[in-house]
Amino acid sequence: MSEENREAALEYAHGADPDQIETPAAPTPSSSTQEPSPTASKTAKPSPTATESSAAVEKPKTKSTRKAKSSEKPAKAKAKAGTALSAAHQLTVKGRAPKTGYDRANFGQRWADIDRNGCDQRNDILRRDLQNVVIKAGTQGCVVMSGSFLEPFAGTQRSFQRGPSSSQEIHIDHVVALSDAWQKGAQQWSQDKRTQFGNDFLNLLAVDGRLNQQKGDSDAASWLPPNKAYRCPYVARQVAVKQKYGLWVTAAEQDAMVRVLSSCPNEKLPTSAAIPRDTDAPVSKSAPRSTPKPTPATKKPQPKPKAVQPAPKPQPLVGTPQQDGTDPRFGTCKEANAAGYGPYVQGRDVEYYWYRDRDKDGVACER
Numbered sequence: 151m152s153e154e155n156r157e158a159a160l161e162y163a164h165g166a167d168p169d170q171i172e173t174p175a176a177p178t179p180s181s182s183t184q185e186p187s188p189t190a191s192k193t194a195k196p197s198p199t200a201t202e203s204s205a206a207v208e209k210p211k212t213k214s215t216r217k218a219k220s221s222e223k224p225a226k227a228k229a230k231a232g233t234a235l236s237a238a239h240q241l242t243v244k245g246r247a248p249k250t251g252y253d254r255a256n257f258g259q260r261w262a263d264i265d266r267n268g269c270d271q272r273n274d275i276l277r278r279d280l281q282n283v284v285i286k287a288g289t290q291g292c293v294v295m296s297g298s299f300l301e302p303f304a305g306t307q308r309s310f311q312r313g314p315s316s317s318q319e320i321h322i323d324h325v326v327a328l329s330d331a332w333q334k335g336a337q338q339w340s341q342d343k344r345t346q347f348g349n350d351f352l353n354l355l356a357v358d359g360r361l362n363q364q365k366g367d368s369d370a371a372s373w374l375p376p377n378k379a380y381r382c383p384y385v386a387r388q389v390a391v392k393q394k395y396g397l398w399v400t401a402a403e404q405d406a407m408v409r410v411l412s413s414c415p416n417e418k419l420p421t422s423a424a425i426p427r428d429t430d431a432p433v434s435k436s437a438p439r440s441t442p443k444p445t446p447a448t449k450k451p452q453p454k455p456k457a458v459q460p461a462p463k464p465q466p467l468v469g470t471p472q473q474d475g476t477d478p479r480f481g482t483c484k485e486a487n488a489a490g491y492g493p494y495v496q497g498r499d500v501e502y503y504w505y506r507d508r509d510k511d512g513v514a515c516e517r
Contacts, residue, residue, distance in 0.1 A: 233416060233419070237419055262345065276297065276356060282297055322356055382411060
């Protein structure tokens, strides 16, 4: 095999594009018929032919071409109008503002009833995201006692049971964290807009409490759900919230959003709708009273029947400010605080009238 053909074969064996390999031409026969002397043949090195020189020039070109091809980046997914990917490209990109002045209270009452359906936002989200929901009796279809759901962050089946400690196993997450919003535009908002943002159904999600604490106030650049199958819907919801409220993103955050949504370019932006109370859900009941067995006829004196207890007064409707009413969800301020409720402010929160304001400062159930 000639040197030229050997070079070509080695290029092909190492993965070179066949279209880039120059096929060497046959060597041009010498016009001279005089044989070189033995001395000349031992000392003189043959000069390369024109074909060999050409192959030597073309060889670097072939390698550089192959290297250029291997370094080419795959084409980005084209963003279709109306998709989360398209919206992510359109978000304003700016640097993160200082966190100075941030406080949870800047976003209004925790779990306020902003849609005025008589039920706070936490229970609204539990009724929306959970299945097999059981409602507490006397709360007009509002307070969730138990339920189950496919938890989105981990992708595992979870259950919810209301209680002083068990309630905290399931959190209501702000998909766009309040602190993150504060650093990306919310500082300039009115109090009413921040309250609306902090309780917007679009920005609320029932999730695993441990993973929600792990997330903290991270954006898409620094935290994504461990459940990779949920990353597209999660990022799409962040994009929808930031677009709705005019919040900006950092360059790293937008890159992370685009990277995730490029794997699902047809992912739509989620929307938010009011949540009605689930008055048809099963209601939790106390233990049934035992029915006394009939006493057989006998001459012995019969005990006097127990006095029938009067029926309890009906619980006030949730959301109705009644001075003499009581909280249908909790018996004491301590129980309300343990479940994440309170304090209640006079003139603003209907729950204020259900508790005693011991120090007469206009605030009940202070923590």
